[in-house]
Amino acid sequence: MTFADFGVPSMLIDILDKQGITSPTPIQAATLPDSLAGRDVLGRGRTGSGKTYAFLLPLVTRLDAAKLPAMPRKPRALILAPTRELVGQIHAALKPMADAAGLSTIVVYGGVGQGPQTTGLKKGVDIVVACPGRLEDLMQQKYCDLSAVEVTILDEADHMADLGFLPGVRRIMDKTPQSGQRLLFSATLDKAIDVLVKRFLTNPVTHEADSAQSPVSTMSHHVLHVSRDQRVPILVDLASAPGRTVMFTRTKHGAKALARQLNKSGIPSVDLHGNLSQNARTRNMAMFHSGKATTLVATDIAARGIHVDDVALVVHADPPTEHKAYLHRSGRTARAGAVGTVITMMTDDQVRDVRDLTRLAGIKATTTKVHGPDHPMLVQLAPGERTTPGGLVADVAPSGGGSSTGGNAQRKRARKTGETNGQSRRGNPTGGSGSAGGSGGGQRRRSGGGGQGAPAGAPSGGSRGRRSGGGNRSTSGSTGGRSHSAASFSGR
Structure with missing residues (x-):
């Protein structure tokens, strides 16, 4: 099946085509029908399997369909990732699609001054891509309010558990509306991930694109x-x-x-x-x-x-x-x-x-x-x-x-x-x-x-x-x- 068969908008398909991405990977093909339909999804696929586009495509599709303006301090979507490098690379993949849909984005992480981040949040932004630590800091300083978040995405959830970020992740997700859509992607599914799934996902659909210890065949x-x-x-x-x-x-x-x-x-x-x-x-x-x-x-x-x-x-x-x-x-x-x-x-x-x-x-x-x-x-x-x-x-x-x-x-x-x-x-x-x-x-x-x-x-x-x-x-x-x-x- 093609991306169009799943209902991905043509403007996003054009962006994928320019990058040489013409057909969905197994994890994308497995999760897109449910994520595009607005269901909570738990997706497991090995590193390099295409998980990033598996959650970015339904995210941009949903926000674009609503055509709502960005609100000061109140993002409409949140993507959490464990490292600054991963946040940057998710944002790099997101930016062309967000620009095509007229959506604003910002990255939030530590190790740099918070000035540009607070300025962007006060101005109003649709999508925040963040590491948990700095985001919590900005929330405590009242620069970021998650009460309007429609979609929350956790990427590399198992790595966040390995790094000890789960308490912060739980506090952050507690501030997002229970009625919102939640997508959790991970390379492995274990007890630490089960805690998040049971607490925050509603009737999630689980998709596993390969075996738990599957090395890449090539x-x-x-x-x-x-x-x-x-x-x-x-x-x-x-x-x-x-x-x-x-x-x-x-x-x-x-x-x-x-x-x-x-x-x-x-x-x-x-x-x-x-x-x-x-x-x-x-x-x-x-x-x-x-x-x-x-x-x-x-x-x-x-x-x-x-x-x-x-x-x-x-x-x-x-x-x-x-x-x-x-x-x-x-x-x-x-x-x-x-x-x-x-x-x-x-x-x-x-x-x-x-x-x-x-x-x-x-x-x-x-x-x-x-x-x-x-x-x-x-x-x-x-x-x-x-x-x-x-x-x-x-x-x-x-x-x-x-x-x-x-x-x-x-x-x-x-x-x-x-x-x-x-x-x-x-x-x-x-x-x-x-x-x-x-x-x-x-x-x-x-x-x-x-x-x-x-x-x-x-x-x-x-x-x-x-x-x-x-x-x-x-x-x-x-x-x-x-x-x-x-x-x-x-x-x-």
């Missing part, structure tokens, strides 16, 4: 068994392949440290974690969206709701502590039917934990023992020409992840792209051009020279000969004494 899972001192060289190799990469660490310090190490190795990288100001988080995400940064290093703050197209590779530099985090982290790739690869780095002392993690996540991962960045498996997992165009300088990445080699790292390391894989990370035929420039096959060149520049744990000095099946490799130029060091991403 996502391949791999575990790389590595020594601790080889983690950085291997991560540098993976990040230097074409396309966007997201790497996860367990701690904020670990994210900052890894981003700094990648930048020093010539890979433009930004970090995302709770120690950053909102301006820095917004700026870093903008650089990743635009492609100025090719690698995002993040804590679990980015495991939910970070929607970036064409993320071909997700790397757990630190394995997560529990399986739900694994699934949500991994959901940054293979979105909307695209293919993707997920890699978990595992050291000797993490073998049992990773084995339990994958079992509980319901995935079957291929485990490979990798001794260094020359292992042929890395080419299969991240095909294409390796490039290190230069890290981001500190004034571009103010988070501390950006000491840079600047323009001095204009070195390219080309190597065979792995004929067994057959496709590049961008979907190009093997040997085609990669997004980071140059042709994707042939010889691999690594900057080296002298008795320096070798990854930790590797022999130092000049050429290290031939690698079986990997083409010729030669040293060319010098990196000026750069060396890799072992990382302690988890803060241990």
